[in-house]
Amino acid sequence: MRMAQFLILHGTGATPADNWFMWLKGALVGKGHHVWLPQLPGAGAPDTDTYTKFLLSNKDFTFDENTILIGHSSGAVEILHLLQHLPEGTEIKAAILVSVFKDDLGWDNLSGLFTEPLDFDSIAAHCTSFTYIHADNDPYAPLEHAEYFAKQTGGKLITIEGQGHFNTEPGPKYKRFPELLQIAERLV
Secondary structure (H helix, E strand, C coil): CCCCEEEEECCCCCCCCCCCHHHHHHHHHHCCCEEECCCCCCCCCCCHHHHHHHHHCCCCCCCCCCEEEEEECHHHHHHHHHHHCCCCCCCECEEEEECCCCCCCCCHHHHHHCCCCCCHHHHHHCECCEEEEEECCCCCCCHHHHHHHHHHHCCEEEEECCCCCCCCCCCHHHHCCHHHHHHHHHHC
């Protein structure tokens, strides 16, 4: 199996230690992949400009044809912004967006995610494969938002019944996310 490098981005107010993030990192590293799971700066009030500058300033991580991006919630929104701002000619292998949303959901602290319109032609020029994972009952991000992005990017939408926001808020189930690991491994 070819090795890949993964960037995993957490959501609003979260840390790399929350939800399934560390578990997924461990599983991918255990299979020989390189994984970067950073603490995003100012995660309580996410800001795509701040996030993108932070991510692109890490000279130890390169974005190339072996790169797969995985983002949860506002981290998924950031992936779209990051793709839009990758250097010209840079193309990554895949993006997996879990519980993505397309507006501030009525929360003031999410407005920094949407200060710049998304340019889907630019986003698509930097990524060959988009996969959206969404629950039919997400209490924060409506399923229609993932449907919209899947249509705009020609991506695949995987809807999983009754799984909320794929986090540990309702219970410990999402300390692990085996379905996501399987999807990521198929993309390698």
